[in-house]
Amino acid sequence: MTFRTFGHALQFLTRLPAPRFAEFNPDDLSRSAIWFAVVGAIIGIVLALALWTGQQASPWIGALVALVVWVWITGGLHLDGLGDVADALAAAHRSPERFLEVLRDPHVGAFGAMAIGLQLIAKLVLLAEISGLPALFALALVPAWARWGPLVWSLAVPPLASGSGERFSWQISWPMAAAQGLVLALLSLWLAPVLLGALLVVPAIAVYWKLRLGGITGDCLGAGVEITETLLLLLVAVAVA
Numbered sequence: 001m002t003f004r005t006f007g008h009a010l011q012f013l014t015r016l017p018a019p020r021f022a023e024f025n026p027d028d029l030s031r032s033a034i035w036f037a038v039v040g041a042i043i044g045i046v047l048a049l050a051l052w053t054g055q056q057a058s059p060w061i062g063a064l065v066a067l068v069v070w071v072w073i074t075g076g077l078h079l080d081g082l083g084d085v086a087d088a089l090a091a092a093h094r095s096p097e098r099f100l101e102v103l104r105d106p107h108v109g110a111f112g113a114m115a116i117g118l119q120l121i122a123k124l125v126l127l128a129e130i131s132g133l134p135a136l137f138a139l140a141l142v143p144a145w146a147r148w149g150p151l152v153w154s155l156a157v158p159p160l161a162s163g164s165g166e167r168f169s170w171q172i173s174w175p176m177a178a179a180q181g182l183v184l185a186l187l188s189l190w191l192a193p194v195l196l197g198a199l200l201v202v203p204a205i206a207v208y209w210k211l212r213l214g215g216i217t218g219d220c221l222g223a224g225v226e227i228t229e230t231l232l233l234l235l236v237a238v239a240v241a
Helices: 002-013 026-055 059-074 077-092 096-103 110-128 133-156 174-191 193-212 218-240
Strands: none
Touching (some): 002 026, 026 133, 059 077, 077 110, 133 174, 133 193, 174 193
16 A cells, blocks of 8 residues: 555656556545655655756756756646636636636636746745755755645645545544654754755645635645645745855
């Protein structure tokens, strides 16, 4: 079961080689959440290596290499959610019904394109500001914290509709989320104390979804991951500066 759940987490969150399973049980997605932060750390380590390698030429080349690797390794999974949510929020006018209607539209609108573009620009600029071994350790933990977020959001905010956002909460619990948060907090305290800010960022995003929509969807989870990554990158960049 452990091998299966890790394989599902790796397959769902990345393009890295992962075992393929003949049958998919909807519960598998939720069970695999126990590995989300671990998979996030794997992503972070790859990004730190990519950034360091590119920085041998220049900070901006390092940032570009890391950003390209970031988009490739995740398959743009959470960027897609960010774009969809941006379009839906722009059209919803505080109406959850309209929000879900636009969210189901497979086309990317103007607001979605702008949100994705601004997100990529923000990450590029912030990655260019990150240098030195402590900051690289911090970068390795940023995706891990961001992928801890969906556990908290799924538990704290009810689902708006059936789908991945609703299925995700089936097999997770507050003790599981708290245990992962504690491990990440201890690692951050040791390697990058500035990332303890995630303990404020993640709950704040849950409050936003609760107040803004009264619920959450799978795309909201993806958008939350992207926003968390950018805000934590900002904290790291400010700490370096």
